[in-house]
Amino acid sequence: MTDVSVKMDAPFEQSLLDRSPVPTIGKEIARIDGPRKVSGAARYAAEHFPDGVVHGVLLRAPVGCGRITAVDATAALAMPGVLAVIRDERMIRNAGDFGGDAAPVQGVDEVAYFGQPIGLVVADSLERARAASLCVRVSFESAPGVFDMMAARDSALPPTDDIFGLFLIHTEQGDVERAAGEAKFLVDTIWETPSQNHAAMEPHASVAIWQEGRLTLHGSYQSPVVTRDQLATVMGLPPSQVRVLSPFVGGGFGGKLGVMPEAVAAAIAAQQLGRPVKVVMSRQQVFETTGRRPMTHQRVRLGANRDGRLTLVQHETITDQLEGEVFFEPAGLATHLLYAGENRMVDHKVVRTNKQLAVSMRAPGEAVGLLTLECAMDELAERLGLDPIELRLLNEPETHPEMDVPFSSRALVDCFRQGAARFGWETRNTRPGQMRDGDWLIGQGVAAAARGNLFGPSRVRATIQGDGRVLVETEMTDIGTGTYTILAQIAADLLGMPLEQVEVRLGDTNDPRSAGSGGSWGATTSGSALYAACAELRARLAAAAGVPVEAVTLANGVLTAPGISRPISELVGNGLSVEGATEPGESNQRFNQTSYGAHFCEVRVHAVTGEVRVLRWTSVFAAGRILNLQTAISQAIGGVVFGIGGALTEELVHDPRTGKIVNRDLGEYHVPAHADIPAIDIQFLEERDPVANPLHAKGVGELGVCGAGAAVANAVYNATGVRVRQFPITLDKLLPGLPPVAG
Amino acid sequence: MIAFDYIRPADETAALHAATERPGARFIAGGTNLLDLMKLGIERPRYLVDIGALDLREVTETSEGGLRIGALVTNAALAAHPLVRQRYPVLSQAILAGASGQLRNKATTGGNLLQRTRCYFFYDPASPCNKREPGAGCSAIGGFNRIMAILGTSAHCIASHPSDMAVAMRALDARVETRLPDGQTSSRTLEALYRLPGETPHVDHRLAPGELITAVVLPPPPAGRQSYRKVRDRASYAFALVSVAAVVSMREGRITEATLAFGGVGTMPWRNRKAEALLIGQAPSAALFERCADAVLAEATGHGGNDFKIPLLRRTLVASLAKLTGGEP
Ligand SMILES: Cc1cc2nc3c(=O)[nH]c(=O)nc-3n(C[C@H](O)[C@H](O)[C@H](O)COP(=O)(O)OP(=O)(O)OC[C@H]3O[C@@H](n4cnc5c(N)ncnc54)[C@H](O)[C@@H]3O)c2cc1C
């Protein structure tokens, strides 16, 4: 069905985006779905109310490891409005993987983590279902579980799967032990980062509807098609019998990738009861059962010569995951390529724990890996008596330091230089703990950002309708990132249409399959597939007008070429439709493709109490062509806020005695509040990356979080002279190192 | 939420009648605490008596020169009240340091006083908790207890009292006025309102069933300077790790009056009169403030995760006293 595709085997030198006469690409364009969102016209999953819909509430396992032996629903079933208490062997233990159609572990008796869904209570209202869920009596046998990863570190083993080769489990070159012995300057540090929750604003929700043996699911998913395929496997249906719709998603961050327990439970209940069933997770359930960024224990060892050149780069990570699950936190991802240095080792190991599934969370790998690497670099710079930026410039590699490939584009040095000027790095405090403003200690910190750019298969259909309006359709989602807007911009620019004439439809598995939203690849892959479709449409318009495509200009709905000017709508008959696709090619192997940036942060730390407040922020990024400055800045700011939260406040605590999450609401799991975030200054450098894709753009969505926390941590160190290696940096950890209180 | 009946009486007499007419009745004001607990199945009232229609929304001056604050005055209205801001800035500051704008618009004076602890384990029916289920055990002891109390704890419960407003009121010697079901009125200090957990942590306060808080009465404003300092994990929307409400007046270089109350550290809004007395008649000095802190912390016990509250309270108290007795206004 695909008509045209782009395969990235070689650089794509000429992008049509550079030739549109009335460009919208690169501009600050407000999101086109904004009015629908603020007026409530955009319907999120839970806002669907099909006729006869009833409500389900998931039952939670009250034990961290063991077996459910009996479930007594008598009292619950006797309550008003209660329709069923369903325990079905097809129900799933946890979310599905981020790709593939395999079913997650199924069953409702074996318990692998506290809060695991073990059934569904259905009633005619949410309130009644919730009340009944409180009255179901669950008996269990508990088994000894592993709830404390740090205590179980000795049992760590290499991960079983390298996730399509994307997560390198172990790499080594040179002789790290010898290099450590010979290094003139050595930093050997141990770090801990906690579990975190994505805490997207919209909780996970599904509405399942059966009609004539076919299942339709309104759900909150980043990749509806992966959800569909997994749901189909779980339900024993061919994928063609299942349709998943996620046109609007209130944030995902990796927490809504595979199929979730609530979707399966809704589908089973709707099948059993013969009416639509809605299951919306409570915030507590989101914390307990959807997924988390796993905790990590990281060793970072850096060695350098007297001149500041790195001789040793070593990064070993231990992380945790449920038995049998493949994902692990690849904290060493950016360590492979950020700095030069001859002797290198990156390693990952996994401890199997009884905690809810560990999944991708915004910049899996870099988010916590750069947090530690970039702090260790700061420590090394101090040891060497070098400016931290200077140290990084000294170790800028020419080519990938571990693989013999060039970088497709790499403007890290420029990011540092321009950021330093913008932020006023020159006037910073150079001696830790020496800058004070009344009760506050002031400090500045810097860190690098890097996030791999990925390219995968994606498909988009573009149609110029008989009336000249353009329709763009793909299963791709907009999870708050701006997909609606940038796809409309690409179509508008390439087809010479005003933006208002372009309609974008997303998130429906009936439409061409995309790579979904995740890994910062959404915009570039779906955008490139749309590019391919539009390029083909341009050729067909030229043919219809009888002119060579190179001679054609499309603008304001009109095709012009020497001697000819025709409204586009006259050239399309009843409509022209083309499906474009992307295929990854050899460029992925022949080049390293990474987006870069530099963060600059000023904090104040209260000298009496240790409270940390971020005062000032500048980040400069280079991520290829920026498709929409406004949505890109929003993504960058959101990433930085994630970084600040990771550095200072966010910690998902599991009770080491039971495996139960202690702080399972937004009152006690602390994402930053508005008052924690200063104005954030973002700059994108002008850059084009022809290796990456026809758009010349690289990923933006996760770049902001990479390294941001390290800039905060380095600023806190600079302010106080206290280095905290257990994140988050809460005030209790700073207190012992603060100056005495003057009476 | 377990099914319940609901009534919204028009006046106090009807409300008092409703609250005693059936077992398991509970008043509901702003509902910002009670409803959350009901959704989780922790509170299971059979009968909700909504006091929202009662005439308890006024702030008036008393003949003694103090203020009477109706039990239904919202936290937002109270913090913004001109007389509160002028005469009792410690109270205004404390309220504004709590919760969020939306919550303060809904939360009431009476409800704030009787809000229940934020102990994580209290909030999860799957965790043993003596406050929720007497005799079940305390999950916070030996568990993650970063936010728990260091003063007034018992072997049965170490939960801290969460209110900011009540801490300032305790420093201001506020009295809580109530009406009993038989129509009698009573007036008590905050010290007499709350209970220490002891062996019965499930009983937070000393109000009789069906007893309605009608007002909080503040005595005439104290002389001297006032301040509320709240230390928390993020800049807003977090409960106090430690807070210090202080009212201190000085004459000729010596402290003449001092009241101090503490939040985040006690199983009730905390006060220590011995520590206050140490300050009276003395010239301010670091050594004096440290002695005062010694007295406050004499019986403090950490439980591992909250040990840091001991130095944090000391430092915050010393700094607050230094500020209030220092040269700058
Ligand atoms: C996320 C979050 C953060 C918060 N942060 C803070 C904070 O930082 N600092 C802080 O101090 N508070 C904080 N709060 C708590 C908030 O202040 C309280 O929820 C609020 O004050 C309760 O008032 P209400 O009127 O809503 O009480 P309700 O929920 O209506 O009632 C609470 C209790 O008081 C009883 N009651 C109410 N009125 C009367 C009366 N007149 N007589 C007798 N009994 C009565 C009810 O029966 C119930 O038991 C926070 C709350 C939330 C949800």
Ligand code: SF4
């Ligand atoms: S501290 Fe008190 S409220 Fe918390 S678990 Fe223990 S008994 Fe329950």
